[in-house]
Amino acid sequence: MRDKELYAQILGIHKSWRVADVELKQPTGEVEVFVERKPGVQQTCPICGDASSGYDKRRRRWRHLDTCQYKTILVADVPRVQCKKHGVVMVKAPWAEPGSRFSVLFEALVINWLKEASTQAVSRQLELGWNAMDGIMRRAVKRGMARRASLDPKHIGVDETAFRKRHDYVTVVSDQDTGHVLHVAEDRKKTNLKAWYASLSGERIAAMESVSMDMWPAFINATLESIPGAEEKIAFDKFHVAKYLGEAVDKVRREEHKALMAEGR
Ligand SMILES: [Zn+2]
Secondary structure (H helix, E strand, O other): HHHHHHHHHOOOEEEEEEEEEEEEEEOOOOEEEEEOOOOOOOOOOOOOEEEOOEEEEEEEEEEEEOOOOOOEEEEEEEEEEEOOEEEEEOOOOOOEEEEOOEHHHHHHHHHHHHOOHHHHHHHOOOOOOHHHHHHHHHHHHHHHHHHHHOOOOOOOEEEEEEEOOOOOOEEEEEEOOOOOOEEEEEEOOHHHHHHHHHOEEEEEEEHHHHEOOOOOOHHHHHHHHHHHOHHHEEEEOOHEEEEEHHHHHHHHHHHHHHHHOOOOO
């Protein structure tokens, strides 16, 4: 039927699921969309991904985005599988987070409205109780944290950049892989860089594989004192190494020249 295809499309139903039926319930004016696993799709354990045999099914309902002003409910008999390692596990419905009674798209709608209006207003307009609102917000925070954790930089660069007058320096810490600026301090002191390192979790510190910098002692010391194994991780950038090497060679050359002059050659 046409409406099933339409719903499958607007619901973004995953390829291993299909819309079995759509019903407009009266007098509540709710649309119920029945979704089912396509037959013949290999069941896998949601934890380890191993092929598993079917165990049973559990009926679940999720509120989804309204269709034409009608409150829309997804209904599915979600299979539970028997995994050899993990026992009986419920398959993950691709349109919702585990434990939520709302589809991911509905939760996104709520979060977007919360950026525009008060919690009370959103709860009233979307007819959501406090527990529902709370759950949606908690899951959004958790997703945000997970995204941030995945942004943990592996290779950072610490630069001192002069601006305005010659001796006004700022410290800029950036992710060398993405170019994102992670931290800016209004000087190039050891204490400020150390404070930034101290604000990071142990895991983030441990995840850092290299810190490239110029040979400014404050940066070197802050890094040595904050990152375990920093001796192995600090990399001086080529430009500065070449500059210092050039200066060292020049100094030796001048001293030798002076010494030769003194010997009267
Ligand atoms: Zn498993």
